[in-house]
Amino acid sequence: MAGTPANQAPPKPVLYLLRTEAFSTGGKNFIRYRYDVANKSEYPAEMFAAAPALPPCGSNTNASRTWVDFFDSTGKRIYGFCALSKPDDLGKIWFALEEGVIPPSYVYIELNDRQTNTKYKSNLADTTL
Numbered sequence: 268m269a270g271t272p273a274n275q276a277p278p279k280p281v282l283y284l285l286r287t288e289a290f291s292t293g294g295k296n297f298i299r300y301r302y303d304v305a306n307k308s309e310y311p312a313e314m315f316a317a318a319p320a321l322p323p324c325g326s327n328t329n330a331s332r333t334w335v336d337f338f339d340s341t342g343k344r345i346y347g348f349c350a351l352s353k354p355d356d357l358g359k360i361w362f363a364l365e366e367g368v369i370p371p372s373y374v375y376i377e378l379n380d381r382q383t384n385t386k387y388k389s390n391l392a393d394t395t396l
Contacts, residue, residue: 277314280357280389281305282376284396289366296366300394302376304357314380315353321381324349334379337362339371340391370394 285301317329324330327350335357336347346362364370373391380387 276385277310277378277387278306279387280307280376280378282374282389282392284393285358286396290363297363298366298368298370299361299363300370300374301359301361302374302392304360304376304389307354307357310354310357310378312353314378315351315356317352318382332380332382334381335360336377336379337374338377340373340375341371345371345374 282302282304285303288299288301290297290299314333315331318332319329321330321332324334330349331351333351334347334349335351337345337360339345348356348360351357351360360376362374371394374394375391376389378387379385
């Protein structure tokens with residue numbers, strides 16, 4: 268059975284770097300750092316359901332119940348996702364920095380379940396392979 272039983276809290280996310288990739292947009296070059304959450308299948312699908320009753324994410328009134336944010340090791344927010352629709356989407360999260368910008372040595376994510384006001388903080392993950 269996929270997911271966590273209803274009476275058990277989901278685990279801390281286990282974050283790891285999948286790969287880096289170069290891309291260009293707006294005449295600038297960037298490096299995208301792609302991550303996966305090894306235990307993403309242990310999160311219930313309901314955590315990623317659309318939550319129109321909760322505050323919107325910008326103009327997105329159907330933002331998901333759980334938002335995911337990247338932070339550097341000092342706690343500075345780098346980037347976030349507010350419209351992941353299923354636990355598998357945790358395998359497609361990323362942040363990007365302009366080429367030449369030295370990334371933080373480590374990053375972590377927080378899953379913020381806005382319905383239960385619970386945050387799940389991951390391990391520190393490398394930014395180099």
